Amino acid sequence: MSEPVIVVYTSGSASPLELAADADGFDLLFAVPVDAAPHGLVDLLGVVGEVVDVTDEAAGAAELAARGPAGIVAFSDQDLPLAARLARRLGLRYHTQDTVDAATDKHLQRQRLREAGLRVPRFRLLTGPREAARALAEVGTPAVLKPVRGAASRQTYRLDGPDDALRHASHAFAYGGADRFVIEEMLVGSPSVAGPGLGDYVSVEVLLWRGTVVCQILNSRLPLLEPFREQGFLMPGLLPADVEAEAHRISAVACHALGIEDGWADVELKLTAEGPVVIEVNARLGGYVATLLHRSYGLEAVRLAFEVATGRKPSASLGEPLAAAYCYQILPPVGDLRLTSWGEIAGLTERADVLSVVLTAEAGDRVDWRLGSLGTLGVVEGLTERPEDVLTAVRAIERALAEQVVFSPV
Known part of the structure; x- marks a missing residue:
């Protein structure tokens, strides 16, 4: 017999197809x-x-309660608050x-x-650009x-002096869609x-059940693109055993410090000479x-x-991992640019180490590096x-991008 489970969903780290595959x-x-959902999403989820x-949370919660849900999940930061409110209304663990x-x-x-004793970068809260310097x-x-509050490195900038601080903070408060920012030490x-060939940071995926860590998997990253844009991921990760063990320890402490007791958590760590931070x-x-x-492991994370x-x-x-899996995100260069041509980039699928090339931008589209990973092409x-x-695969992808893809000034 199937169990009803609520999925609070407007976007997220699991696609509707992945949700369906593990359902x-x-x-x-x-x-x-529904009134605020992206175009076409409701129809897709309905399949x-x-x-x-x-949209009316009280009415929606009553309708959900009538279905007798056994649990509730969410797969994006922006959906977590709504999931927590619905869980309280319905008496569900979350x-x-x-x-x-x-x-x-x-x-x-x-x-x-x-407060949990973990090393963190120095940080200060900003409520206006005048505080930046x-x-x-x-x-x-x-x-x-x-x-x-934000994700995917959107509106994230490096600051090397007070002029940078004022310029970027002024732009971020005016156009970033947020009223609070932080300035923090760059690790x-x-x-x-x-x-x-790898980025100087990793993430650890932590699965918890009733406050106990069930498993942890390390995910190595490719080097960031300017200023702080995520270029890609690979699993299993590539770290010395002692560093990986310390990354797992810190990740578990971090989850407990925030009170995360159930489900998946994603912990990003900088690999410094003094240890992961x-x-x-x-x-x-x-x-x-x-x-x-x-x-890579045959695990069904959504399930x-x-x-x-x-x-x-x-x-x-x-x-033991079945294979090494990777994902490479095609990001635009820094600048006010337009995508002119993809060339023959789709030909990468002829390589044995490439499964797919999915292009989400078209020739003529204006591109925006300030969107971080949300600006992926x-x-x-x-x-x-x-x-x-x-x-080896990444180097081949980068050569093809340099030779084939053309951008032009707007």
Whole structure:
């Protein structure tokens, strides 16, 4: 017999297709504020499960209650607050409001992590651009400006002096869609720890059940593009065993510090010479993780989230990886530019280590580097026999992009 599970969904780290693929044994009830949903999303979700409009939360909760839901999940930061409110109305186990606040507010999160004894970068809260120069003086340079609530490195800037601070803060408050930002110390990563060709940071995907860590999987990253844009991921990760063990320890402490007890958490860590340092904690599955986990370990991450939500102890057993899986995001250069031509970039699929090339921008589109990873123009996904071989595929992708893709000034 199938169990009804509520999925609060407007976007997220699991696509509707991934939700559908892992839904056997579960009836999906999509809680969606229909009036504010992206175009076409409601129709798509209606193919996968039943859509319940929660624009009016009280009425939507009553309709959901009538279905007898056994649990509730969400897969994006922006959906966590609504999921927490619905869980309280329906008496379902979920993150507390305090945990959601700490997971989605970077300033509060830094405070909680510091209180738990974890090393965090120096940080200051900004409520207006005029505070930027003084905050930067207290934090020191180089520093990073980012929204208190935000994801995908959107409106995130490097600051090297007071002129940078005032210029970027003025732009961010005027156009960034947020009323609070943080300036924080820019952590200096150690390339020797990460290894050649890799980014100086990683993420650890943590699955928890009733406060106990069930499993942890390390996910290595490709180097960031200017200023702080995520270029790609690979799994399994490539770290010395002792560094990976410390990354797992810190990630578990960070989850407990925020009160995360159930489901997936995504913990990003900077690899410094003094050891891994928490960049941020997300109380949900990390982006692209469902696909990478399935291809590399055969794990169904979304199903595990459903199991935890409905009270079952998740059946997550990590064996040896089946393969190394990667995802490469095609990002625009910095500048006011337009995509002129893709050339023959789709020909990458002729390579044995490339599974797919999905292009989401068209020739003539204006591109915006300030959107961070939300400004991704396309995605290349693939498999290799060993994690080390991913870098060979990445070099081939980058050569093809340099030779084939053309941008022009607007």
